[in-house]
Amino acid sequence: MKTWLITGCSSGIGEGIAKAVLKKGDQAVVTARNPKKLADLVKEYPNTAYVVALDVTDRESITNAVKEALAKFGTIDVLINNAGYGYRSSVEEGEIDGVDQLFSTNFFGPIELIKEVLPTMRANKSGAIVNVSSIAAVRSGVGSGYYAASKAALELMTDGLAKELKPLGIKVMIVEPGSFRTHFYDTSLKGTEKKIEDYAETAGKTRKENVVNMKNQPGDPMKGGEIIVETIERDDYPFRLLLGSDAVRIVSEALQERLKEIEDFKTISSKSDY
Template sequence: MKTWFITGCSSGIGEGIAKAILASGDRAIVTARDSSKLESFVKEYPHTAVALSLDLNQQTSIIHAVEEGTKLFGGIDVLVNNAGYSYRGAVEEAEIQEVDKLFQTNFFGPIELIKRILPQMRRKQSGAIINLSSISAIKGIVGSGYYAAAKSALDSISEVLAMETEPLGIKVMTVEPGAIRTRFNDTSLKESAVFIDDYKETAAKSRKENLVNPNNQIGDPNKVGQVIVDLIEKTDYPRKILLGSDAVSFALETYQERLEEVEKWKTISLQTDYE
C-alpha cells in the first residue's frame, strides 16, 4: 500500500487522481487551499484518506502539510504536483506581482514540495514524483505567455530531476494534458488588470470576457486520474506523457513545425562553428 500526496484535489484532474488512488486501495493525502472541500474523500475512505489545507504561496503551509501527512501515514511514496492556475494578458500587460504568484503556485511551490519529500524517497531508494504540466509547455498560446513559461520551467526541471533520481530508484513523470472537462477556465483563470488596446486582436481575445466555457472538452478528468495511477505502477513508464487526442495532435503538429524550421535555417545555424 502506497501513500500519495496530491495537490489541488478539490476539483478537476486532482479530484480524478485522488478518486483513482483511493479506489485502488492506496492511501491519499488530499490537499487544497480549503480542506473543507475535501471532506467527501474522508467520509468515503475514513481509513485511507486524510484532507489537509495547503497554500503553495506559503512556505509554512507547505512545511506543515508535508510534516502532518508524513506523521499520519508514516511517509510519502508518491508526490503529485497538480495544483495550478492560468493568467491571461499580453506579455507587456502583465503585473509582476501577479506573475510572481503564478510562478509560486505553478513552479516554485511544486519545487519546494519536491525538495521537502525527496529525502524520504532517497532514504528508501524508491518513490515517484508526478508533475502536471500542460501542452502550453510545448507551444505557448497567445495571451497565456506567463502560464506557458511556468509550465515550461516545470517541464524542463522535471527532465533533469528524472535523470538525477533514476539511479536512486525514484521515478519522475511529467504529464501534459490537452483540454480537460473541468472548471479550469472558470475558477482557475486570472487576468491582468492592465489592458493595452494594441493587443485587442491578439492577446485580448483570450481574456475572460471573450471566453465561454462550453464544458464539452474531450478530456475526462476521471480517466486522466486512472491513467496516471496505472502508468506510475509500471516498470516501463514514460518520463513524459501526453493525455488526450487533442494533446497528441497539437504536439505532432508543433514538433513538425519545429523540424521544418530547423531544416529551413540549418545552413545559417552551421555557420557559427570554428573552422
C-alpha cells in the same frame, strides 16, 4: 499499500487522481487550500484518505503538510504536483504581482514540495514524483505566454530532476494534458487588469472575462486521473505523458514544425562553427 500526496484535489484532474488512488486501495493525503471541499472523499474513504490544508505558495504550509502526512502514514511514496491555474494576458500587459503569484503556484511551489519529500524517498531508495504540466509548455498561444512559461520552467526543471533521481531509484514523470472539462476556463482562470488597445484583436480576445467555459472539452478529468495513476505504476512509464487525443495532435504538430524549422535553417545554424 502506497501513500500518495496529491495537491489540488478539490476538483478536476486532481480529484480524479485522488479517487483513482483511493479506489485502488492505497492511502492518499489529499490537499486543497480549502479542506472543507474534500469532505466527501474522507467520508467515502475514512481509513485511507487524509485531508491536509495546503497553500503551495506558502513555504510553512508546505512544510507542515508534509510533516502531517509523515506523522499520519509514516512515509510518502508518490508526490503528485497537480495544483495550478491559468493566466491570460499579453506579455506587455502582464502585471508583475500576478505573474509572481502564477510562478509561485505553478513552479516554485512544486519545487518546495519536491525538496520536502525527497529526503524520505532517498532514504527508502524508492518513490515517484509526477509534475502536471500542460501542452502549453510545448506550444504557447496568444495571451498565454506567462502561463506557458511557468509550465515550460516546470518541465525543464523536471527534466534535470529525472536524471538526478534515476540512479537513486526514484521515478519522475511529466503529464501534459490537453483540454479537460475542469474549472481551468472559469473560476481557476486569472489575468491582468491592464488593457492596451493594440492587443484588442489578439490577446484581448483571450482575456479571462472573454472566456466562456462551454464545458465541451474532450478530456474527462476522472479518466485522466486514472491514467496518471496507472501509468506511473508501470515499469515502462514515459517521461512525458500526453493526456488527451487533442494533446497528441497538438504536440505532434508543434514538434513537426520545430523539426522542419531546424532542417530549413541548419545551413545557417552551422555557419557559427570554427
